[in-house]
Amino acid sequence: MPKLHYLKAMNLALRDEMTRDPAVFLMGEDINLALTNVATGLLHKFGPNRVLETPLSEQGFTNFATGAALTGRRPVVEYQIPFLLMLVLEQIVNQASRFSLMSGGQFRVPVTYLLPASGWKPGWGAQHSDQPYPLFVHMGVKVVLPATPRDAYGLLTSAIRDDDPVVVFAPAAAHGVQETVAFADLVPIPLGVGRVHRAGDDVTVVAMGHLVHDALAVAEDLADEVSVEVFDPRTLHPFDWAGLAASVERTGRLVVLDDANRACGMAGEIIATASEEMRLVAPPRRITRPDGAVLGSVPALDLAMQPNREQLAAAIRRVMKGV
Amino acid sequence: MTTGEAPGPPTGDGHAQLYRTIRLIRRFEERAIELVQSGDIPGIHPCIGQEAAAAGVCAALRPDDVVLSNHRGHGHLLAKGCDPGRLMAEILGRVTGVGRGGGGSLHPADLDSGVYGATATVGHGAAIATGVGWALAQEGGDRVAVAFFGDGAVNQGALLESFNLAALWRVPVLLVCENNLYATTLAAHVGNAGSVVGRAEAFGIPASTVDGQDPVVVRDAARQAVDRARAGGGPSVLELLTYRYQGHHTFELKTHLLYRDKAEVARWQERDPLRIQAERLGAQERELIDAEIEATLEEAVRSALESPEPDPADPLRYLYADGLRTRGGVSYA
Numbered sequence: 058m059p060k061l062h063y064l065k066a067m068n069l070a071l072r073d074e075m076t077r078d079p080a081v082f083l084m085g086e087d088i089n090l091a092l093t094n095v096a097t098g099l100l101h102k103f104g105p106n107r108v109l110e111t112p113l114s115e116q117g118f119t120n121f122a123t124g125a126a127l128t129g130r131r132p133v134v135e136y137q138i139p140f141l142l143m144l145v146l147e148q149i150v151n152q153a154s155r156f157s158l159m160s161g162g163q164f165r166v167p168v169t170y171l172l173p174a175s176g177w178k179p180g181w182g183a184q185h186s187d188q189p190y191p192l193f194v195h196m197g198v199k200v201v202l203p204a205t206p207r208d209a210y211g212l213l214t215s216a217i218r219d220d221d222p223v224v225v226f227a228p229a230a231a232h233g234v235q236e237t238v239a240f241a242d243l244v245p246i247p248l249g250v251g252r253v254h255r256a257g258d259d260v261t262v263v264a265m266g267h268l269v270h271d272a273l274a275v276a277e278d279l280a281d282e283v284s285v286e287v288f289d290p291r292t293l294h295p296f297d298w299a300g301l302a303a304s305v306e307r308t309g310r311l312v313v314l315d316d317a318n319r320a321c322g323m324a325g326e327i328i329a330t331a332s333e334e335m336r337l338v339a340p341p342r343r344i345t346r347p348d349g350a351v352l353g354s355v356p357a358l359d360l361a362m363q364p365n366r367e368q369l370a371a372a373i374r375r376v377m378k379g380v
Numbered sequence: 381m382t383t384g385e386a387p388g389p390p391t392g393d394g395h396a397q398l399y400r401t402i403r404l405i406r407r408f409e410e411r412a413i414e415l416v417q418s419g420d421i422p423g424i425h426p427c428i429g430q431e432a433a434a435a436g437v438c439a440a441l442r443p444d445d446v447v448l449s450n451h452r453g454h455g456h457l458l459a460k461g462c463d464p465g466r467l468m469a470e471i472l473g474r475v476t477g478v479g480r481g482g483g484g485s486l487h488p489a490d491l492d493s494g495v496y497g498a499t500a501t502v503g504h505g506a507a508i509a510t511g512v513g514w515a516l517a518q519e520g521g522d523r524v525a526v527a528f529f530g531d532g533a534v535n536q537g538a539l540l541e542s543f544n545l546a547a548l549w550r551v552p553v554l555l556v557c558e559n560n561l562y563a564t565t566l567a568a569h570v571g572n573a574g575s576v577v578g579r580a581e582a583f584g585i586p587a588s589t590v591d592g593q594d595p596v597v598v599r600d601a602a603r604q605a606v607d608r609a610r611a612g613g614g615p616s617v618l619e620l621l622t623y624r625y626q627g628h629h630t631f632e633l634k635t636h637l638l639y640r641d642k643a644e645v646a647r648w649q650e651r652d653p654l655r656i657q658a659e660r661l662g663a664q665e666r667e668l669i670d671a672e673i674e675a676t677l678e679e680a681v682r683s684a685l686e687s688p689e690p691d692p693a694d695p696l697r698y699l700y701a702d703g704l705r706t707r708g709g710v711s712y713a
């Protein structure tokens with residue numbers, strides 16, 4: 058069976074959806090030359106009316122995509138770096154995601170915002186190094202965060218077919234992941250359905266994006282000691298609360314591994330919900346980035362702020378002790 | 381473009397139609413202000429005094445053209461053909477409103493009349509309209525998109541970014557600046573360096589400034605731009621010199637902010653679009669139209685007030701196009 062590369066999976070999803078549905082088009086910066094490797098070959102196949110090279114006008118072209126979507130087109134907007142989302146928070150949150158509600162359902166805005174690089178990479182400086190996905194969850198915008206090539210294909214496909222705005226974070230740290238997969242197995246994956254990557258009895262570790270792979274490695278390392286279940290929500294909004302509950306009901310213990318900042322983050326939300334609604338036999342724990350700004354210029358300082366495997370192993374042991 | 385040109389001869393259906401639209405907007409807003417004062421409507425941004433802009437521009441459009449409106453949008457919707465009863469119901473927050481009460485006065489949208497929305501982030505509707513116009517052109521027809529915005533909006537970055545995109549990609553969009561001389565209390569000459577036309581010209585977009593109080597002048601200028609867009613000539617910017625007689629928002633009925641003197645308001649009221657257009661009609665014809673509009677609005681207000689309010693138990697009903705229901709704010713009841 059062929060090895061599928063994460064970036065190739067996204068490229069395939071775009072190619073397949075653009076072939077299937079003429080309403081789908083792609084726009085972004087430097088996509089003619091496929092700088093991020095996501096758009097490779099698409100200009101050649103679909104031409105400049107389906108692959109729009111944009112000037113450096115994020116606010117303008119994000120709104121432009123909303124306008125095109127109002128007429129029934131299905132734009133995919135590629136941004137090179139997650140911090141650009143700060144620039145277009147208004148356009149995504151306050152414009153695109155408000156049209157359906159404000160118009161009483163007359164209009165839908167099926168735009169997909171694709172972040173192929175997510176700035177985790179150490180040393181890129183303070184303005185390229187954060188993970189702003191919880192902002193969008195907080196504002197009620199659909200958010201997906203695929204960890205594997207097959208999920209990247211399936212979730213990007215569903216995001217494009219979804220009638221609402223969807224932000225797709227494809228973490229750069231997962232871009233190198235390869236998976237042996239039959240191409241026939243590449244199918245849409247519904248939003249809002251999590252995935253148990255590894256079954257376990259003692260503790261549920263919720264991990265998101267590239268951290269799924271760290272969680273799996275730690276679970277393997279601790280296998281003699283503790284039976285760890287690794288749950289990947291895959292979509293952060295809508296969130297698979299039922300899937301999480303099923304896992305936590307069995308294990309009774311919860312650790313959340315989240316690459317975003319601590320306050321008002323996904324980890325806090327997951328723990329709050331589990332505490333309110335699920336049966337926990339030990340206090341839950343979370344591992345996150347610190348609150349506040351990210352200092353990413355010195356790789357060692359940058360890495361010091363990112364959740365790591367040692368912290369996860371320590372948290373799992375602590376939760377097992379019930380303290 | 382048409383600056384300084386004499387308006388066409390005062391004959392034909394065009395004049396009655398323009399008068400009807402202006403009169404409808406004027407009286408609609410006067411009725412809406414009464415409903416603000418009675419506490420039925422939370423507040424509105426009145427466009428009284430600026431009716432010729434909406435009436436003239438929309439007279440140059442076809443029903444299948446698309447308008448993106450802004451916070452001062454009642455006139456745009458009515459001029460584009462929105463049903464006054466359903467618009468009144470919308471700003472009263474009733475389920476019979478064009479957006480089932482979800483848009484209100486600030487954000488009414490009406491697919492049937494081609495108004496794709498009214499965004500209140502000043503200037504950003506122009507960028508959305510640019511995307512609409514591009515997509516309409518891709519469909520292969522000759523439909524155009526129009527954005528209305530104020531003199532304050534021309535200082536927004538997103539709007540200027542859309543000028544660039546519209547010009548680069550020859551988008552069939554008409555960008556209409558209703559320059560009413562104020563952005564809330566900020567006078568245009570204090571807030572705007574350079575000119576609206578100058579901004580457009582910097583991007584290579586044909587632009588002109590015309591008398592926004594005369595609906596015939598507005599219509600003819602808009603028609604020229606719309607014809608060019610339909611023929612593949614790309615975007616235009618039209619600056620309409622106009623004035624609002626009321627405050628920025630009905631909250632000014634209570635605050636009595638002082639930022640323009642009475643003489644200035646009175647001077648502009650001498651060039652009232654309603655009067656300018658009324659003079660082009662015979663008295664009898666005018667009276668018939670006036671009576672028809674009063675009856676329409678009487679019924680609009682009555683039926684809107686009698687309409688049911690949306691169910692507060694389901695406030696996010698249309699948040700997601702696919703009907704997704706997310707968790708409520710309280711997890712135990």
Ligand SMILES: Cc1ncc(C[n+]2csc(CCOP(=O)(O)OP(=O)(O)O)c2C)c(N)n1
Pocket residue numbers: 451452500501502503529530531532533534536558560562563564628
């Ligand atoms: C981007 C933005 N800034 C500020 C506001 C608050 N605000 C609402 S209307 C308005 C004035 C807008 O002036 P203008 O564009 O000239 O339109 P007008 O109200 O005169 O029709 C302001 C400042 C806003 N809604 N959006």
